[in-house]
Amino acid sequence: MSSQRYTPEFKDEAVRQVLDRGYPVADVAERLGVSAHSLYKWVKAVKPDDTEQRANELVEAKSEILKLRARLRRTEEERDIPKKGREVLRSTARVKYQFINDHRAMFKTAMMCRVLRASRSGFYAWLHKPLSDRAIEDRRLLALIRDSYAASDGVYGYLRVYADLQEAGETCGKHRVARIMRENRIKALRGYKAPRHIVGRPSIIAPNRLNREFTVARPDQVWVTDITYIRTWQGWLYLAVVVDLYARKVVGWSMKPTLGREVVLNALLMAVWRRKPARRVLVHSDQGTQFGSDDWRRFCREHNLEPSMSRRGNCWDNAVVESFFSSLKKERIKKRVYKTRDLARADIFDYIEAFYNRTRRHSHLGGISPEAFEQASS
Structure with missing residues (x-):
């Protein structure tokens, strides 16, 4: 029987038996009454296109797998960043920038900025100027505060230190002085408790003429x-x-x-x-x-x-x-x-x-x- 007697549809179905269902060529040829040689030719004529399609599908599958792996790796990194910087999430921008700079070898900068909700451009600007103008001024004031504190042998609190700074011409507020001293653990040294309130009898030698009027109008009164x-x-x-x-x-x-x-x-x-x-x-x-x-x-x-x-x-x-x-x-x-x-x-x-x-x-x-x-x- 000549191959010219088979329609293209017949040939396609015969080829599918071999390629899609995986039957051997000899078995398909015997069942269909086709010579094995002809069936081989039909399969060979179709297989290059099918192989190319399958190759394209394989490339797409591999690409998808790579994308999924990258997404998984990114998800794991985004999960690990908060573990290491949990206390940083609610901190100021400069604290976040310091964390990002300390972990640049471990995580990508862009990812840390995204997870910590920090500005990427702000981070790179911070690299050139880590301290703000206010922080620099606080450092300068800290040196003056330490000088005042040392001059008092450690007995001055923030109010007296603030008075010293005012006298020296500084214009900072007393609450700022208190904050700087608190952050640097500078506080007045105290060692005794206040005396207890005890009420007793008046003297029979001399009366209490002062009567707790401790504010007077002139010296030697x-x-x-x-x-x-x-x-x-x-x-x-x-x-x-x-x-x-x-x-x-x-x-x-x-x-x-x-x-x-x-x-x-x-x-x-x-x-x-x-x-x-x-x-x-x-x-x-x-x-x-x-x-x-x-x-x-x-x-x-x-x-x-x-x-x-x-x-x-x-x-x-x-x-x-x-x-x-x-x-x-x-x-x-x-x-x-x-x-x-x-x-x-x-x-x-x-x-x-x-x-x-x-x-x-x-x-x-x-x-x-x-x-x-x-x-x-x-």
């Missing part, structure tokens, strides 16, 4: 005095001070190894000698035995001083001098035990005369020192 204890390896050192309420200035002081009346008399004598008051001065103290002695009352009469006493055990009646002792112990002594009394005397003298009276900013005086306040009002 009211002096307050008291004694405190300083620990040394040689034993206690007793410090008595006389403070003028007008400028909160220590106008008299004395330090002795024993708690006799001489320590308070010497402090009061220094105050009289230095101030030479022209008018009668009210001298307020607690009910310690030194202030109730005959020598104390006689000294007050001879130098035109009028005694006044707090209620027993009530430190608030003499709060100003108690506040001075608290500042001394928090800012200078700091729970330290001096090796000798001489070392303690030298350090306390430096605090009173060089720092407290002349340099230390006092909140009651508007942030200036007692010496500066007196000079400004004179």
Whole structure:
């Protein structure tokens, strides 16, 4: 039978039996009554086009697989970026830029910018200028803040440091100073708690003429005095001070190894000698035995001083001098035990005369020192 007797449709179906269904050529030829040689020719005539189509399909499949693999790899990277920078997601742009720069060897820059929702152009601009103008200014202010803090031996908080910066001509705000100090863990060194409020009986020796009126109109109107204890390896050192309420200035002081009346008399004598008051001065103290002695009352009469006493055990009646002792112990002594009394005397003298009276900013005086306040009002 000649091959010319078979229609093109017959040939196509015979070829499909071989190519699509996978039957052997000999079996298909036998079933259809076609010579195997003719069927081979039909298959060979169709197979190149089919092979090309199959090759194209294979290329498309491989391309799709590559795309899926790339998408999977990108998805895994996008999943891993938040794992490493979870705390960065809600941070500022500059924090995100720093994270991106630190992980450029691990992840692609464009992907990190997309996942972290950061500007790609902003990141490259940040590479040329990592710090903002405000951050650069904060660094400059930090150096000035550290200088002020060190000059106060670590006792200044942000308000007094802010006053120092204002005096130096800086125009920053106090809240900015507080933030910079907080971020750099700079805070005033404190060591003692505030005294408890205790109410006691009035004195029978002298009434409480001051009655907690701690604000006065002129110098040498009211002096307050008291004694405190300083620990040394040689034993206690007793410090008595006389403070003028007008400028909160220590106008008299004395330090002795024993708690006799001489320590308070010497402090009061220094105050009289230095101030030479022209008018009668009210001298307020607690009910310690030194202030109730005959020598104390006689000294007050001879130098035109009028005694006044707090209620027993009530430190608030003499709060100003108690506040001075608290500042001394928090800012200078700091729970330290001096090796000798001489070392303690030298350090306390430096605090009173060089720092407290002349340099230390006092909140009651508007942030200036007692010496500066007196000079400004004179």
